Amino acid sequence: MPRERVSEDIYVFTSEVYAQVTAGVILTEEGAVIVDTLPFPSETAEIVDFIEEHTMRNVRFVINTHSHADHIFGNYQFPQADIIAHRLCRKAMILHAEKGLIAAREQNPELNEVVIRLPNIVFDSEATLRLGSKTIQLMHMPGHTSDSIVALVKEERILFSGDAMMPVPYVVWGDEEQMIQSLKAIRKMSLEHIVQGHGEVLLRGEINETIDSSIQYLATIKECVLKAIEEGTPLQKLLSLDIEACGKSRIPLNGLVQQLHQGNLRWLYNRFVGAEAVTSQRESESAGE
Numbered sequence: 001m002p003r004e005r006v007s008e009d010i011y012v013f014t015s016e017v018y019a020q021v022t023a024g025v026i027l028t029e030e031g032a033v034i035v036d037t038l039p040f041p042s043e044t045a046e047i048v049d050f051i052e053e054h055t056m057r058n059v060r061f062v063i064n065t066h067s068h069a070d071h072i073f074g075n076y077q078f079p080q081a082d083i084i085a086h087r088l089c090r091k092a093m094i095l096h097a098e099k100g101l102i103a104a105r106e107q108n109p110e111l112n113e114v115v116i117r118l119p120n121i122v123f124d125s126e127a128t129l130r131l132g133s134k135t136i137q138l139m140h141m142p143g144h145t146s147d148s149i150v151a152l153v154k155e156e157r158i159l160f161s162g163d164a165m166m167p168v169p170y171v172v173w174g175d176e177e178q179m180i181q182s183l184k185a186i187r188k189m190s191l192e193h194i195v196q197g198h199g200e201v202l203l204r205g206e207i208n209e210t211i212d213s214s215i216q217y218l219a220t221i222k223e224c225v226l227k228a229i230e231e232g233t234p235l236q237k238l239l240s241l242d243i244e245a246c247g248k249s250r251i252p253l254n255g256l257v258q259q260l261h262q263g264n265l266r267w268l269y270n271r272f273v274g275a276e277a278v279t280s281q282r283e284s285e286s287a288g289e
Contacts (some may be wrong), residue, residue: 001046004201007156011050012195015043020198020253021070023047024160026153028132031060034081035151035160036197037074039104041113044074060131063138064119065162065197066148067092068173069100075117084129085119086140088147093118141186143179144170144197156192163197167252168243169214170260172267176218187211199252213247220246221261225268235269 002014009027014020015038024035025047032051038044051059059078064085065071072093075083097116105111129136135154142148144163151160163170164182171179186194187208194202194210202210224246228238243250243261250258 001043003050006158006193006195006201010153010156010158012201013038013043013047013050015039015070017043018070019256022195022197022199023074024151024195025051026134026136027055027057028134030057030132032057033129033131033134033136034059034062034078035195036065036071036162037062037077039070039073040108040110041074041077042110044077047074048077061129063129063136063149063151063160064089065150065160065164066145067097068145068163069097069104071162071197072097072116073101073111073114076115079117082121083117083119084121084123084127084138086147086149087122087124089149090119090122092145092147139185141182143174143176143182145173146175146178148174148182150186152189152191157190158193158195159186159189159191160195161186161197165194165196165202165210165214166260167196167199168248168257168260168264169218170264171218172263176222176268180215180218183211183215217247221264222268225265225272229269229272235266238265238269241265 001016004012006012011025013023017040021038023038026033032055051057059081062075062078062081062083064083067089093116101111101114101116123138125140127138129138137152137154139150141150141164148162148164150162150164164186169179191207192204194207196202224241225238239262243258248257
């Protein structure tokens, strides 16, 4: 599995099996911190082996950036660690993680050994973790999901963004306006690197341009969807709108971004059509009173 060293004691592991999802290792003299755990046991086990072979440090904490399976299924491989997440992440995992795991096992028998391990430390807005010489600031950044957080290693100005930053913003479980506000907040942080939830690590010179293009992308697809609804364009025709016409490359994540883009279009279309139908119904009911 690809491993990248982004500072003297911070590493990023990237899945070769599922959508280039990332997990981070932050080493300190008092123990290690893991940011997200990978979905498949064999890949998370490589992180465990790396820590055992290359350091004398135990894993003290695991941070889950949100509740999706590809970021939490490996929690159980760090039984000695406390798991930190947003309060809504724990709630979502209680409601959905076990059901999701059962369904995923039908597609991949490797997941039979996975055991859901819930966060035991939760917060609402911000929290600060200090371990050794590292200060890790945890901040609520909704948009991708309501429970999404980011983790900033303050000394190195390295941000683990979870899925608040991806090669294309993905909001089918969240809210595009919240995502824009979160992206604007990240832009103000003066960062050296961003470890995205999926895909390549962003360097300082790439960060602002990438964030600006993501904000513009969200504004563009919203405008296109609203125009399509106004003109009576069917959803299937709207889905032919290419991601590059909306300002994002189709290359990252081995082309998966085009599917994510279509998911965004479908979700926004259905949401706005539903909202329009509710508004029309209310207007009819008011007129009949």
